[in-house]
Amino acid sequence: MQDSHLYEYAVIRLVPKVEREEFINVGVGIFSKKTGFINMRYLLNKEKLSVICPDCDLEEIERNLDSFRRICIGQKNAGPIAQMDAASRFRWLTATRSSVIQTSLTHPGFSKDLEQTLNCLFEEMVL
Known part of the structure; x- marks a missing residue:
């Protein structure tokens, strides 16, 4: 029987106007130190975003979310932070910041199945 693995997760939020503190949950990131597992899922609900912030640049937000994902999974061409170990990448991604994309x-x-847990968290927190 497979052991349960301790993991950490954070909800990824889109905060179109930081000063208003309104946000939309757009994704979830998960990390397990013991297994080295790190991954994320995101979905940009453009209809919801157009109501909260009709003047947002959706293409730029999509590019930023994709950069966030590429750093998370450690993609080779995603810059120096993506080359750090999984724990350091997760800590960097979940650090408190005042920007449009926050966690x-x-x-x-x-969890006994980290990928399945990520899917469940994504469904519960985002969809």
């Missing part, structure tokens, strides 16, 4: 505080959990 929640990290939350712990246990």
Whole structure:
């Protein structure tokens, strides 16, 4: 029987107007130190975003979210942060910042299947 793995996750939020503190959950990132697993899922709901911030540049936001994903998975051409170890990438991505893309505080959990847990968290927090 497979052991449960301790993991951390954070919700990825789109904050179109930082000063208003309104946000839309657009993704989830997950990391397990023991297994080295790190991944994320995101979906930009353009209809919802157009209501909250009709003047947002959707293409730029999409590019930024894709950069976030590429750093998360450690893609070779995603810059120096993407080349750091998984724990350092996760900490960098979940650091508190005042920008359009932010994350929640990290939350712990246990999982026997980290990919399935990511899918469940994504469905619950984003969809």
